Amino acid sequence: MHRVKLHRQILTLIKKDISLEYKSLESLAGMVLFLLATVYTCFLTFKKMPTAEVWNALFWIIIIFSGFNAISGSFKNETGGKHFYLYFLINPKALILAKIIYNSFLMLTLSIIGLAVFALFLGTNVLEDINFLSFFIGLVLTSLGLSGILTIISAIASQLDFKGGIIAVLGLPLLFPLILISQKYSAQALSGVSASGNMNFLLGLLTLNVAVITLSYVLFPYLWRQ
Amino acid sequence: MAKNWWKIVGAILVIYATAFSFLRPLEPGIIQTDKTELVLGQNTFSVTGYNSHFVDYSSSLQGFLRVDSLRALPLTILDIKDNVHAEFSVNIPADIDKTVLDLFLSNDRTGSIFLPAAFRIDQSKGNPAASNEYTNVAFSSGEEISFEFPFQLRIFDTIRNLNFHVPMWFTMFVLMGLSLWYSIRYLNSDKIEYDLKAASSAKVALIFCSLGLITGSIWARFAWGDWWTTDAKLNGAAVSFLLLAAYFILRKSAEDKPNKAKIAAVYNILSFFMTMALIMVLPRLTGAASLHPGEDGNPAFSSYDLDSNLRMVFYPACAGWIITGIWIYNLHYRISNLKNTRS
The missing domain is CATH 2.60.40.10 (Immunoglobulins)
Structure with a gap:
């Protein structure tokens, strides 16, 4: 059955997801529009950002909910007949890794767009001291962790009938550790601390990502074998 | 009777700890x-x-x-x-x-x-x-009184709550560990009894989590002035409560699915490790100040955390409540097993 090597399977699956996304661009456009709409809501209510702390908190809350919006439908193409087709064709471990990698790139794209939209509407006065490299590293690692947790949660939710509300209930508490670290890390980056000066949180983010991806990797095959 | 001795031990320990917690006076x-x-x-x-x-x-x-x-x-x-x-x-x-x-x-x-x-x-x-x-400067010692709880500024009589508040969390951790263990065993064996055991222990853990939150909240109001404070341990408490509750919502909404037990087991394992990340790893990483004793910034307890009199009640209380928690879990499992075989 699984004769093709794991990394070839992963690459093929990522390519499949990208071409599917490209074919129906409206879902990607929907995610970006959601981001725009939420940031504009913030602009309407806040006008200008009072402090960097408020900016940071709002930014991460919006990124989390964009993540839910983007990743919750992650397994919508792997149900019913397609599930059986893929079941005999690929290794579930390749599928979960491919989904996590694809979703983390999606999350990273969304958070970069989010950063740009934030700067556009809410002003750049809190970004004056930012250490951009350090902030970007935090963005990459948080995208990876977010997609690691949300992908396995969307795999769980894809097997339920009532998907809408439950994914937030299941996913949000699991995100607490990740959000706590990345919010603290990026608060430091916003005030100009470099990545090497912020090693404590950086290592925490890395460890958490490794733990999350290992757990997803080990647990997903049990969900896949219906 | 012979195989139920541990239940008797648990009941005696809980009664002893509760009686001593309420009846003995504080030091002057x-x-x-x-x-x-x-x-x-x-x-x-x-x-x-x-x-x-x-x-x-x-x-x-x-x-x-x-x-x-x-x-x-x-x-x-x-x-x-x-x-x-x-x-x-x-x-x-x-x-x-x-x-x-x-x-x-x-x-x-x-x-x-x-x-x-x-x-x-x-x-x-x-x-x-x-x-x-x-x-x-001269100190004198008073009469020897057989058993008194230590007098501590700020918390006074509420020091008795130590024998209720802390054992609730210990019991919750033991039951969460039990639940994790049975979830793992279910994934490896596909036996439905392990799924029922995991669900029962998680339910009793949720009850003890609620009791820990209630006793802690009342104590926090007295000692720190607020029902809820920013504290690393409180984040852990909140996330355990939310994840345990979400586990039951998941079980309920997956009730008619063929692989309901598998979904629940996967989520249970995931949530256990995330809770541990929040409770064990994060406070050490961020160095977050905690108001709880043994950490910085708490004059009420840090000088001497537990004195020998307090220990004589605190340890039996912990052991007694853990045994009682396992006892309740055992009963709950047997009831749900009967319901399951009948339907």
Whole structure:
């Protein structure tokens, strides 16, 4: 059955997801529009950002909910007949890794767009001291962790009938550790601390990502074998 | 009977711990004084004690303000109103070289009781009279009382809550560990009894989590002034509650699915490790200050966390509540197993 090597399977699956996304661009456009709409809501209510702390908190809350919006439908193409087709064709471990990698790139794209939209509407006065490299590293690692947790949660939710509300209930508490670290890390980056000066949180983010991806990797095959 | 001995042990331990927690008195101590600032020269102030037996042992009552480890200023007793209220006067000399003084009182029953940093001296006010002789700092020990809880400023009688609040969390951790263990076993064996066991232990863990939250919240209101505070341990409590509750929502909404038990087991394992990440790893990583004892910034407990009297009740309380939790889990599992086989 699984004769093709794991990394070839992963690459093929990522390519499949990208071409599917490209074919129906409206879902990607929907995610970006959601981001725009939420940031504009913030602009309407806040006008200008009072402090960097408020900016940071709002930014991460919006990124989390964009993540839910983007990743919750992650397994919508792997149900019913397609599930059986893929079941005999690929290794579930390749599928979960491919989904996590694809979703983390999606999350990273969304958070970069989010950063740009934030700067556009809410002003750049809190970004004056930012250490951009350090902030970007935090963005990459948080995208990876977010997609690691949300992908396995969307795999769980894809097997339920009532998907809408439950994914937030299941996913949000699991995100607490990740959000706590990345919010603290990026608060430091916003005030100009470099990545090497912020090693404590950086290592925490890395460890958490490794733990999350290992757990997803080990647990997903049990969900896949219906 | 022979195989149920552990239930009897658990019940006895819980009854013993509960009875001792409520029935034994606190050690004597000083709660507060009506003034916190003294001027040079003659001062009068009144003291509120706790279990301090001012009237019962009035003949041996004496006190002093400690200046440093050797010198003290003697107090004169003006009036003893009742067992816990008394008025004193003190003469502060002009040549005093300390601004913060500790208050010490003693009688034959209580021994030395004290209020640290009771007074600040305002050296710009007052008119010092004739020079005052310093006396020596001397401590005395009172009567030996068989069992008293330690007296701690700020928390006073609520120290008894330690024997309820903390065992709730220990029991929750044991039951969460049990739930994790059965979820893993279910994934490896596909036996439905393990799924039922995981669900039962998670449900009892949720009950103990709620009890821990309620007892903690009431205690926090008394000791720290708020029902909820920013604290690493409270984040852990919140996330355990939310994840356990979400586990049951997941079970309920997957009820008619063929692989319901598998979904639940996967989520349970995931949530256990995330809870552990939040409770064990994060506080060490971020160095977040905690109000809980053993951490920084908590004068109420940090000097001596548990004294030997407290330990004699605290450890049995923990053991007793853990055994009781496992007992409740056992009953719950048997009921759900019966329901499952009947349907």
